[in-house]
Amino acid sequence: MSTPGRVTIRDVARRAGVSVATVSRVLAGGYPVLAVTRNKVLRAVRELDYVPNAHARALSAARPGAIAIVVDSVAMPYYAYIAQGVEEQAAQEGRLSLICTTGGDTGRELSIVQLLREQRAEAVILVGSVILDDEYRKRMTEYAHALAAAGSRLVLCGRPPLGEGVPALVVGYDNTGGAHAVTAHLLSAGHRRILYLGLRPGHTTSDSRVAGYRSALAEHGVPADPALEVEAEFTREAGYDAMKRRLAEGPPGFTAVFAGNDLVASGAIQALDEHGLSVPGDVSIVGYDDVPPAQDLRLTTVHLPHDELGRAAVRLALGRMASSPLILGTHIVVRGSVRPLGPR
Secondary structure (H helix, E strand, C coil), rough: CCCCCCCHHHHHHHHHHCCCHHHHHHHHHHCCCCCCHHHHHHHHHHCCCCCCHHHHHHHCCCCCCEEEEEEEECCCCHHHHHHHHHHHHHHCCCCCCCEEECCCHHHHHHHHHHHHHCCCCCEEECCCCCCCCHHHHHHHHHHHHHHHCCCCCEEEEECCCCCCCCCCEEEECCHHHHHHHHHHHHHHHCCCCEEEEEEEECCCHHHHHHCCCCCHHHHCCCCCCCHEEEEEECCCCCHHHHHHHHHHCCCCCCCEECCCCHHHHHHHHHHHHHHCCCCCCCEEEEEEEECCCCCCCCEEEECCCCCHHHHHHHHHHCCCCCCCCCCEECCCCCCCCCCCCCCC
Protein backbone atom coordinates (compact mmCIF):
# COMPACT_ATOMS: atom_id res chain seq x y z
CA MET A 1 0.00 0.00 0.00
CA SER A 2 1.35 3.45 -0.93
CA THR A 3 2.38 5.87 1.77
CA PRO A 4 -0.08 8.81 1.80
CA GLY A 5 1.32 11.66 -0.27
CA ARG A 6 4.15 9.60 -1.74
CA VAL A 7 4.01 8.29 -5.29
CA THR A 8 5.46 4.80 -5.73
CA ILE A 9 6.51 2.74 -8.70
CA ARG A 10 3.27 0.79 -8.34
CA ASP A 11 1.30 4.02 -8.82
CA VAL A 12 3.23 4.67 -12.03
CA ALA A 13 2.58 1.12 -13.27
CA ARG A 14 -1.13 1.48 -12.51
CA ARG A 15 -1.38 4.82 -14.36
CA ALA A 16 0.54 3.52 -17.38
CA GLY A 17 -1.33 0.19 -17.45
CA VAL A 18 1.85 -1.89 -17.33
CA SER A 19 3.65 -4.08 -14.81
CA VAL A 20 6.02 -2.80 -12.13
CA ALA A 21 8.80 -4.72 -13.84
CA THR A 22 8.17 -2.83 -17.08
CA VAL A 23 8.35 0.52 -15.29
CA SER A 24 11.61 -0.58 -13.71
CA ARG A 25 13.06 -1.53 -17.11
CA VAL A 26 12.08 1.79 -18.65
CA LEU A 27 13.62 3.76 -15.80
CA ALA A 28 16.80 1.66 -15.84
CA GLY A 29 17.25 2.57 -19.49
CA GLY A 30 19.26 -0.49 -20.49
CA TYR A 31 16.49 -2.85 -21.61
CA PRO A 32 14.59 -3.16 -24.94
CA VAL A 33 11.05 -1.77 -24.47
CA LEU A 34 8.50 -0.89 -27.18
CA ALA A 35 8.45 2.84 -27.90
CA VAL A 36 4.70 3.09 -27.21
CA THR A 37 5.15 1.40 -23.83
CA ARG A 38 8.12 3.60 -22.94
CA ASN A 39 6.13 6.72 -23.79
CA LYS A 40 3.22 5.61 -21.60
CA VAL A 41 5.52 5.00 -18.65
CA LEU A 42 7.37 8.30 -19.04
CA ARG A 43 4.08 10.17 -19.37
CA ALA A 44 2.82 8.59 -16.14
CA VAL A 45 6.11 9.53 -14.42
CA ARG A 46 5.64 13.16 -15.46
CA GLU A 47 1.96 13.33 -14.56
CA LEU A 48 2.51 11.81 -11.11
CA ASP A 49 5.79 13.68 -10.53
CA TYR A 50 7.35 10.36 -9.56
CA VAL A 51 10.85 10.48 -8.05
CA PRO A 52 12.62 7.06 -8.06
CA ASN A 53 13.89 5.84 -4.69
CA ALA A 54 17.62 6.67 -4.53
CA HIS A 55 18.50 3.40 -2.75
CA ALA A 56 16.62 1.32 -5.31
CA ARG A 57 18.35 3.16 -8.15
CA ALA A 58 21.72 2.45 -6.58
CA LEU A 59 20.94 -1.25 -6.36
CA SER A 60 19.64 -1.37 -9.90
CA ALA A 61 23.07 -0.17 -11.02
CA ALA A 62 24.19 -3.75 -10.53
CA ARG A 63 22.42 -4.85 -13.72
CA PRO A 64 24.41 -7.05 -16.15
CA GLY A 65 27.74 -5.44 -16.89
CA ALA A 66 28.52 -4.26 -13.36
CA ILE A 67 31.64 -5.47 -11.57
CA ALA A 68 31.27 -5.62 -7.76
CA ILE A 69 34.19 -5.68 -5.34
CA VAL A 70 33.54 -6.72 -1.74
CA VAL A 71 36.12 -5.67 0.87
CA ASP A 72 36.37 -5.36 4.64
CA SER A 73 36.91 -1.59 4.52
CA VAL A 74 37.86 1.10 2.01
CA ALA A 75 39.61 2.99 4.83
CA MET A 76 42.54 0.54 4.73
CA PRO A 77 45.05 1.21 1.92
CA TYR A 78 45.40 -2.49 1.01
CA TYR A 79 41.71 -2.72 0.08
CA ALA A 80 41.48 0.79 -1.35
CA TYR A 81 44.36 0.26 -3.78
CA ILE A 82 42.96 -3.05 -5.05
CA ALA A 83 39.52 -1.46 -5.42
CA GLN A 84 41.11 1.32 -7.47
CA GLY A 85 42.61 -1.25 -9.82
CA VAL A 86 39.21 -2.94 -10.18
CA GLU A 87 37.49 0.37 -10.93
CA GLU A 88 40.06 1.43 -13.52
CA GLN A 89 39.97 -1.89 -15.36
CA ALA A 90 36.17 -2.08 -15.19
CA ALA A 91 35.92 1.40 -16.70
CA GLN A 92 38.35 0.40 -19.43
CA GLU A 93 36.11 -2.60 -20.17
CA GLY A 94 33.01 -0.39 -20.31
CA ARG A 95 31.64 -1.72 -17.03
CA LEU A 96 30.29 0.03 -13.98
CA SER A 97 32.04 -0.89 -10.73
CA LEU A 98 30.42 -1.18 -7.31
CA ILE A 99 32.26 -1.22 -3.99
CA CYS A 100 30.69 -2.97 -0.98
CA THR A 101 32.13 -3.22 2.53
CA THR A 102 31.58 -5.91 5.15
CA GLY A 103 33.52 -4.71 8.19
CA GLY A 104 34.82 -8.28 8.41
CA ASP A 105 31.31 -9.62 9.08
CA THR A 106 30.80 -12.92 7.21
CA GLY A 107 27.04 -12.60 7.62
CA ARG A 108 27.07 -9.24 5.89
CA GLU A 109 29.31 -10.66 3.19
CA LEU A 110 26.72 -13.38 2.55
CA SER A 111 23.90 -10.83 2.36
CA ILE A 112 25.87 -8.68 -0.08
CA VAL A 113 26.68 -11.62 -2.37
CA GLN A 114 23.03 -12.69 -2.37
CA LEU A 115 21.92 -9.16 -3.21
CA LEU A 116 24.45 -8.87 -6.03
CA ARG A 117 23.26 -12.19 -7.39
CA GLU A 118 19.66 -10.96 -7.38
CA GLN A 119 20.75 -7.75 -9.10
CA ARG A 120 22.67 -9.78 -11.70
CA ALA A 121 26.13 -8.32 -11.30
CA GLU A 122 28.42 -9.69 -13.99
CA ALA A 123 31.19 -10.49 -11.52
CA VAL A 124 31.70 -10.42 -7.76
CA ILE A 125 35.27 -10.00 -6.51
CA LEU A 126 35.87 -10.92 -2.85
CA VAL A 127 39.10 -9.53 -1.41
CA GLY A 128 41.26 -10.25 1.60
CA SER A 129 42.20 -12.66 4.33
CA VAL A 130 39.78 -15.29 5.63
CA ILE A 131 39.66 -18.01 8.26
CA LEU A 132 40.09 -21.12 6.15
CA ASP A 133 37.82 -23.73 7.71
CA ASP A 134 35.05 -26.07 6.60
CA GLU A 135 32.41 -23.36 7.10
CA TYR A 136 34.33 -20.98 4.85
CA ARG A 137 34.72 -23.60 2.10
CA LYS A 138 31.01 -24.47 2.30
CA ARG A 139 29.97 -20.81 2.16
CA MET A 140 32.30 -19.94 -0.73
CA THR A 141 31.22 -23.00 -2.71
CA GLU A 142 27.58 -21.97 -2.32
CA TYR A 143 28.45 -18.41 -3.43
CA ALA A 144 30.24 -19.69 -6.50
CA HIS A 145 27.48 -22.02 -7.64
CA ALA A 146 24.72 -19.49 -6.92
CA LEU A 147 26.48 -16.76 -8.88
CA ALA A 148 27.27 -19.13 -11.76
CA ALA A 149 23.60 -20.13 -11.93
CA ALA A 150 22.73 -16.44 -12.30
CA GLY A 151 25.28 -15.99 -15.09
CA SER A 152 27.83 -14.24 -12.89
CA ARG A 153 31.42 -15.05 -11.92
CA LEU A 154 32.99 -15.26 -8.49
CA VAL A 155 36.61 -14.11 -8.20
CA LEU A 156 38.63 -14.69 -5.02
CA CYS A 157 41.34 -12.03 -4.74
CA GLY A 158 44.01 -12.76 -2.15
CA ARG A 159 41.98 -15.76 -0.98
CA PRO A 160 42.78 -19.46 -1.33
CA PRO A 161 41.36 -21.66 -4.13
CA LEU A 162 38.35 -23.83 -3.36
CA GLY A 163 39.37 -26.90 -5.33
CA GLU A 164 38.15 -28.79 -8.36
CA GLY A 165 34.57 -28.43 -9.52
CA VAL A 166 33.92 -25.05 -7.88
CA PRO A 167 33.23 -22.28 -10.42
CA ALA A 168 35.44 -19.68 -8.74
CA LEU A 169 38.42 -17.84 -10.22
CA VAL A 170 41.47 -16.96 -8.13
CA VAL A 171 44.04 -14.17 -8.34
CA GLY A 172 46.62 -13.79 -5.61
CA TYR A 173 50.23 -12.93 -4.91
CA ASP A 174 53.27 -14.77 -3.57
CA ASN A 175 52.52 -13.98 0.06
CA THR A 176 54.76 -16.65 1.57
CA GLY A 177 57.60 -15.87 -0.83
CA GLY A 178 57.51 -12.19 0.05
CA ALA A 179 57.63 -12.97 3.78
CA HIS A 180 60.50 -15.39 3.24
CA ALA A 181 62.44 -12.80 1.25
CA VAL A 182 62.04 -9.95 3.72
CA THR A 183 62.96 -12.21 6.67
CA ALA A 184 66.02 -13.38 4.74
CA HIS A 185 66.89 -9.70 4.24
CA LEU A 186 67.01 -9.25 8.02
CA LEU A 187 68.97 -12.47 8.48
CA SER A 188 71.50 -11.39 5.83
CA ALA A 189 71.96 -8.17 7.80
CA GLY A 190 73.07 -10.27 10.78
CA HIS A 191 69.83 -10.35 12.78
CA ARG A 192 68.98 -13.62 14.53
CA ARG A 193 66.42 -12.53 17.12
CA ILE A 194 63.59 -11.41 14.83
CA LEU A 195 60.18 -10.70 16.35
CA TYR A 196 57.17 -11.45 14.14
CA LEU A 197 54.46 -8.93 15.10
CA GLY A 198 51.05 -9.72 13.63
CA LEU A 199 50.27 -13.34 14.42
CA ARG A 200 46.62 -14.09 13.60
CA PRO A 201 46.17 -17.86 13.89
CA GLY A 202 43.78 -19.26 11.30
CA HIS A 203 43.78 -16.16 9.07
CA THR A 204 45.15 -17.08 5.65
CA THR A 205 47.17 -13.91 5.02
CA SER A 206 48.93 -13.95 8.39
CA ASP A 207 49.45 -17.71 8.33
CA SER A 208 51.17 -17.48 4.93
CA ARG A 209 53.45 -14.70 6.14
CA VAL A 210 54.36 -16.61 9.28
CA ALA A 211 55.14 -19.64 7.10
CA GLY A 212 57.54 -17.54 5.03
CA TYR A 213 59.14 -16.12 8.17
CA ARG A 214 59.68 -19.57 9.65
CA SER A 215 61.00 -21.07 6.43
CA ALA A 216 63.60 -18.29 6.12
CA LEU A 217 64.73 -18.87 9.71
CA ALA A 218 65.07 -22.59 9.03
CA GLU A 219 66.99 -21.95 5.81
CA HIS A 220 69.50 -19.87 7.78
CA GLY A 221 69.76 -22.41 10.61
CA VAL A 222 67.94 -20.20 13.13
CA PRO A 223 65.47 -22.10 15.35
CA ALA A 224 61.95 -20.64 15.45
CA ASP A 225 61.11 -19.27 18.89
CA PRO A 226 57.35 -19.14 19.72
CA ALA A 227 58.14 -16.36 22.22
CA LEU A 228 59.10 -14.17 19.25
CA GLU A 229 55.73 -14.57 17.54
CA VAL A 230 53.30 -11.96 18.89
CA GLU A 231 49.60 -11.71 18.11
CA ALA A 232 48.19 -8.49 16.68
CA GLU A 233 45.43 -7.49 14.28
CA PHE A 234 46.58 -5.84 11.05
CA THR A 235 45.98 -2.27 12.26
CA ARG A 236 48.21 0.57 13.46
CA GLU A 237 46.55 0.58 16.88
CA ALA A 238 47.11 -3.14 17.32
CA GLY A 239 50.77 -2.83 16.37
CA TYR A 240 51.25 -0.03 18.87
CA ASP A 241 49.47 -1.83 21.71
CA ALA A 242 51.22 -5.18 21.10
CA MET A 243 54.66 -3.57 21.03
CA LYS A 244 53.91 -1.53 24.17
CA ARG A 245 52.93 -4.71 26.01
CA ARG A 246 56.02 -6.53 24.78
CA LEU A 247 58.38 -3.74 25.87
CA ALA A 248 56.69 -3.49 29.27
CA GLU A 249 57.69 -7.11 29.97
CA GLY A 250 61.40 -6.22 30.12
CA PRO A 251 64.37 -5.88 27.77
CA PRO A 252 63.33 -6.41 24.13
CA GLY A 253 65.21 -9.67 23.55
CA PHE A 254 65.13 -9.01 19.78
CA THR A 255 67.14 -6.87 17.39
CA ALA A 256 64.64 -6.74 14.54
CA VAL A 257 60.90 -6.81 13.92
CA PHE A 258 58.96 -8.23 10.99
CA ALA A 259 55.60 -6.47 11.20
CA GLY A 260 52.62 -8.24 9.61
CA ASN A 261 51.90 -5.16 7.51
CA ASP A 262 52.97 -1.53 7.22
CA LEU A 263 50.20 -0.29 9.52
CA VAL A 264 51.39 -2.65 12.27
CA ALA A 265 54.94 -1.44 11.64
CA SER A 266 53.84 2.19 12.00
CA GLY A 267 52.27 1.51 15.41
CA ALA A 268 55.28 -0.51 16.54
CA ILE A 269 57.68 2.29 15.58
CA GLN A 270 55.71 4.75 17.71
CA ALA A 271 55.83 2.38 20.69
CA LEU A 272 59.56 1.84 20.25
CA ASP A 273 60.12 5.59 20.08
CA GLU A 274 58.12 6.20 23.26
CA HIS A 275 60.26 3.54 24.95
CA GLY A 276 63.42 5.40 23.98
CA LEU A 277 64.43 2.98 21.21
CA SER A 278 65.31 4.26 17.75
CA VAL A 279 64.76 2.67 14.33
CA PRO A 280 67.09 1.39 13.00
CA GLY A 281 69.70 2.39 15.59
CA ASP A 282 68.37 0.14 18.34
CA VAL A 283 65.83 -2.03 16.53
CA SER A 284 65.48 -2.75 12.81
CA ILE A 285 62.00 -3.19 11.37
CA VAL A 286 60.38 -4.31 8.12
CA GLY A 287 56.78 -4.31 6.98
CA TYR A 288 54.58 -5.74 4.26
CA ASP A 289 52.28 -4.21 1.57
CA ASP A 290 54.20 -1.00 0.67
CA VAL A 291 51.35 1.38 1.42
CA PRO A 292 51.29 4.71 3.28
CA PRO A 293 53.00 5.50 5.59
CA ALA A 294 55.85 3.16 4.53
CA GLN A 295 57.63 5.74 2.38
CA ASP A 296 57.38 8.50 5.00
CA LEU A 297 58.79 6.13 7.64
CA ARG A 298 61.59 5.02 5.28
CA LEU A 299 60.31 1.50 5.97
CA THR A 300 61.83 -1.47 4.19
CA THR A 301 58.84 -3.54 3.13
CA VAL A 302 57.38 -6.03 0.66
CA HIS A 303 55.69 -4.41 -2.31
CA LEU A 304 52.35 -5.85 -3.40
CA PRO A 305 51.00 -5.27 -6.92
CA HIS A 306 47.70 -3.90 -5.59
CA ASP A 307 46.62 -2.22 -8.82
CA GLU A 308 47.42 -5.26 -10.94
CA LEU A 309 45.58 -7.55 -8.51
CA GLY A 310 42.42 -5.52 -9.06
CA ARG A 311 42.90 -5.29 -12.80
CA ALA A 312 43.68 -8.99 -13.17
CA ALA A 313 40.57 -9.91 -11.15
CA VAL A 314 38.42 -8.01 -13.66
CA ARG A 315 40.19 -9.50 -16.67
CA LEU A 316 39.78 -13.01 -15.26
CA ALA A 317 36.08 -12.43 -14.62
CA LEU A 318 35.51 -11.22 -18.17
CA GLY A 319 37.46 -14.06 -19.76
CA ARG A 320 40.34 -11.88 -20.92
CA MET A 321 42.81 -14.21 -19.20
CA ALA A 322 42.74 -18.01 -19.10
CA SER A 323 45.02 -18.69 -16.14
CA SER A 324 43.43 -19.38 -12.74
CA PRO A 325 44.74 -19.45 -10.11
CA LEU A 326 46.88 -16.51 -11.18
CA ILE A 327 49.70 -15.71 -8.74
CA LEU A 328 51.50 -12.36 -9.05
CA GLY A 329 54.99 -11.68 -7.79
CA THR A 330 56.17 -9.51 -4.89
CA HIS A 331 59.46 -7.76 -4.25
CA ILE A 332 61.31 -6.02 -1.42
CA VAL A 333 61.57 -2.23 -1.37
CA VAL A 334 64.73 -1.39 0.61
CA ARG A 335 64.59 1.91 2.46
CA GLY A 336 66.26 2.89 5.73
CA SER A 337 64.74 0.86 8.57
CA VAL A 338 67.27 -1.98 8.74
CA ARG A 339 70.73 -1.68 10.31
CA PRO A 340 73.32 -4.36 9.49
CA LEU A 341 74.76 -6.12 12.54
CA GLY A 342 77.68 -7.61 10.64
CA PRO A 343 78.46 -11.28 9.88
CA ARG A 344 77.21 -14.06 12.09
